[in-house]
Amino acid sequence: MENISDAKIEELAAAARAVREHAYAPYSQFKVGSALLSGSGAIYTGCNVENASYGLTVCAERNAIFAAVAAGEREIKAIAIVTQSPEPAAPCGACRQVLIEFAADIPVILENTDGIRRIQSLNALFPMRFNLPKDEET
Numbered sequence: 001m002e003n004i005s006d007a008k009i010e011e012l013a014a015a016a017r018a019v020r021e022h023a024y025a026p027y028s029q030f031k032v033g034s035a036l037l038s039g040s041g042a043i044y045t046g047c048n049v050e051n052a053s054y055g056l057t058v059c060a061e062r063n064a065i066f067a068a069v070a071a072g073e074r075e076i077k078a079i080a081i082v083t084q085s086p087e088p089a090a091p092c093g094a095c096r097q098v099l100i101e102f103a104a105d106i107p108v109i110l111e112n113t114d115g116i117r118r119i120q121s122l123n124a125l126f127p128m129r130f131n132l133p134k135d136e137e138t
Helices: 006-020 060-070 093-102
Strands: 032-038 043-047 076-083 107-112 117-121
Touching: 006 032, 006 043, 006 060, 006 076, 006 107, 032 060, 043 060, 060 076, 060 093, 076 093
Parallel strands: 076 107
Antiparallel strands: 032 043, 032 076, 107 117
């Protein structure tokens, strides 16, 4: 797992806490904020956006990843996820699969709004992932 400083962990968690306030979760009331550290060192954020047609809902983690990709990034070094839950919540399977597309074994910082924080490796959260060889020119 990549090593990142305590200061960078706190910066990512703070960014995830801040963007969580913008989440649109009128159906579940489960607001999520996410912030990722890109290969260039930039931080990208995302919050969950629900829809009355539940399948169209997009998670905070994927919104942060898509923002990074839209800015030209192709590598993720770490991600923070903040939820209001008794224990910090891990990303869903879809988000884990999208993370694997752009990340090796990175720190996944899980935090709840009470300040409980856990750090897991992506490999520990998703040991049997689906992956195809990539064409490095894309």
